[in-house]
Amino acid sequence: MIIDSHLHLPVDFHDISSKGAALINELDRNGVDRGIVIADSELESVIGSVRECAELFKDSSIISVIAGISPFISFFSQLEYCRELLKNGHIIGLKLYTGHEHFYCTDDCVLPVYDLAAEFDVPVLFHSGWDNSGYAAPELLRRLAESRSNNNFVYCHCFYPELDKCFDTLKDCGNVYFDTSSVADNEKHLPDIGKTLEKTISEMPERFIFGSDFGSCSQEVHLRFAESLRLSAKERELFMHGNAERIYKLR
Template sequence: MVIDSHLHLPVDYPDFNTKKEALVAELRKNGVDKGIVIADSELESVIGSVRDCAELFRGSDMIQVIAGISPFISYEQQLRLCRELLERGDIIGLKLYTGHESFYCTDHVLSPVYDLAAEFDVPVLFHTGWDNTQYSAPDKMKELAQKRPQNRFVYCHCFYPELEQCFRTLKDCGNVWFDTSSVADDSRICPQIKTALEAAIATMPERFIFGSDFGSCSEKVHLDFAASLDITPKQRALFMYENALRVYKI
């Protein structure tokens, strides 16, 4: 089995139904069994708002949805919507776009998000790496993870390209999982990314989740990169689907 745990609706299609069809076709073409689509935190978006994505994939056996949420955009309204969607089983987690938006993962304003996730026993995801890295830097994530042991956190992109710093800082935070989406985005640095990832998977095999960031990145490139990793069959099974089944309770 293969689960791609980090997908977005593709932008180059005229409406959400054709975006959905294109995404499902991509998964089937690449032999991916299940996927997790992450909605935007915007109320209107080409990759789909929370409401758009929840409605588009409601009842799907193949696709689950993560809600994007922002403390800057109709926050109370979005919290209420996420509660309703969690109660109906239409979403399986919440995502904060730290770095894309200017708030720290440790900001007290996010407490309602963390409380909601803990109440429904779903993970909270974070955008990390690239520019504006300070908002969810590994030391900030460690601080949050230690303060909120009741939560499960997913650290998307592994603070790309500084994976070694990410793994070194967060290795003792057992309530943080690493989503490897986008890490194969630049072929020029893939060898060093591969070395860092193989070493970390060897020591923390139950904390890695495969994702491609399809919609922004190539799913096939990330599947090929995952296949190239020198890891054991058990580690590969954990990475490619077993950890996602457990973390997201699929």
């Protein structure tokens, strides 16, 4: 079984239903059984707002939704909307786009997000790495994870391309999980990233989640890279679906 835990609606379609159909077609084409779509924090977005994604997939048996939320955009009304979605089981987590937006993961303004996630026992995801990487740097996330033991956090992209720094800093934070989306984005980094992942997955097999960042990156390339990793059968099972099922409580 394969679960792609980091998907976005593709941008090359004009209406939301066509975007959803294209995403489902991509899963079918690549033999992916289930997926998690991450909505934007913007109220209007080419990758789908929270409302659009929640409505589009509310009756889906194979797609779950994570809500993006911003401290700068109708924050408290969006927070209450996410509360209703969590009550109704229409979303399975919350994402903060640290780096895309200029706030730090430790800022007081996002504490209500952590409180809401803890109340419903769902994870909070962070964008990490790439440009503007300081907003959710590993040292900050470690501080946050240590101060919020009642929360679970998912560190998307593993602070790419500095995966070694990510894992060295966060290895003792048992409430932080690693989403490997977009790590196969640049072929020249793959040998080193592959070795790092093989070593670290063997050390922490229950903390890694497969994702592709489809919509921005190639799902096919990420699946091929995941298949190339030298993992035990149990490690591969956890990485490709078992950890996602547990962390996101997928039924």
